[in-house]
Amino acid sequence: MTMKHADETTHFGFESIPLGEKQSRVNDVFRSVARRYDLMNDLMSAGLHRAWKNAFVAALGPSTTRPFRCLDVAGGTGDVAFRILDAAGPRAHVTVLDINGDMLAVGRERAGRRYQGRIAFVEGNAETLPVAGKSVDAYTIAFGIRNVPRIDRALAEAHRVLRPGGRFLCLEFSKVDMPGLDVLYDAYSFHVIPRLGEAVAGDGESYRYLVESIRRFPGPNVFARMIEDAGFRRVTHRLLTGGIVAIHSGWKI
Numbered sequence: 001m002t003m004k005h006a007d008e009t010t011h012f013g014f015e016s017i018p019l020g021e022k023q024s025r026v027n028d029v030f031r032s033v034a035r036r037y038d039l040m041n042d043l044m045s046a047g048l049h050r051a052w053k054n055a056f057v058a059a060l061g062p063s064t065t066r067p068f069r070c071l072d073v074a075g076g077t078g079d080v081a082f083r084i085l086d087a088a089g090p091r092a093h094v095t096v097l098d099i100n101g102d103m104l105a106v107g108r109e110r111a112g113r114r115y116q117g118r119i120a121f122v123e124g125n126a127e128t129l130p131v132a133g134k135s136v137d138a139y140t141i142a143f144g145i146r147n148v149p150r151i152d153r154a155l156a157e158a159h160r161v162l163r164p165g166g167r168f169l170c171l172e173f174s175k176v177d178m179p180g181l182d183v184l185y186d187a188y189s190f191h192v193i194p195r196l197g198e199a200v201a202g203d204g205e206s207y208r209y210l211v212e213s214i215r216r217f218p219g220p221n222v223f224a225r226m227i228e229d230a231g232f233r234r235v236t237h238r239l240l241t242g243g244i245v246a247i248h249s250g251w252k253i
């Protein structure tokens with residue numbers, strides 16, 4: 001490691017930490033919450049995450065007739081992958097890639113035999129994808145990219161693995177842009193969610209990180225420029241639920 005890298009810092013929630021430490025701290029969070037992750041999503045969002053993920057898959061519009069290969073990065077327990085396969089035709093295949101074996105283990109159990117031959121679970125890092133260049137039709141990432149230490153590297157990798165004409169689609173927390181809702185959202189995020197995390201997953205600190213990391217993530221216009229800088233074209237975004245989340249789309253042309 002060069003001195004330059006050794007000196008680099010980043011944020012872990014509101015904490016400033018050496019860049020090289022972030023991934024292992026993130027991995028600790030998801031190892032700790034994996035078994036309660038899906039239940040917590042329902043409780044924290046009052047089920048809203050389901051509507052956001054459904055809107056995300058509708059925006060993707062996977063082919064119902066043609067072969068369709070999708071790489072779902074930071075795919076965790078498979079929630080987005082299952083929705084894509086339910087919406088797509090029999091010739092669709094989704095690879096759920098995640099750095100955390102505990103999250104993938106829950107995903108494998110949830111999938112059971114339902115999607116046999118149409119789904120694969122792969123342990124890997126979004127910054128160095130173990131995937132051939134120009135090999136997928138779509139790259140999806142939901143609530144994942146803000147956890148990746150070097151977002152620019154993850155975006156460059158997304159661009160590399162997509163075939164020309166392929167689609168990049170990201171669902172992530174964004175910036176609330178509705179007066180009134182922002183105050184309520186902050187109060188709920190900082191006071192209720194960590195307590196819920198403590199009560200349900202036995203880990204309030206991990207949920208404090210998740211809330212803080214949302215505040216650290218760039219706003220939708222800045223993130224759109226980062227996607228363009230990675231080489232994507234026709235980059236657009238759409239805010240959902242007053243800006244609580246955003247869907248960013250880009251094309252490899």
Ligand SMILES: C[S@@+](CC[C@H](N)C(=O)[O-])C[C@H]1O[C@@H](n2cnc3c(N)ncnc32)[C@H](O)[C@@H]1O
Pocket residue numbers: 023026027030073074075076077078079080097098099100103124125126127141142143144147148149
């Ligand atoms: C909030 S979960 C999202 C899971 C799933 N996409 C969903 O929407 O339910 C974030 C996921 O990102 C994964 N992750 C964090 N850093 C990663 C990296 N560098 N490469 C791949 N996955 C990563 C975590 O292990 C975790 O499973």
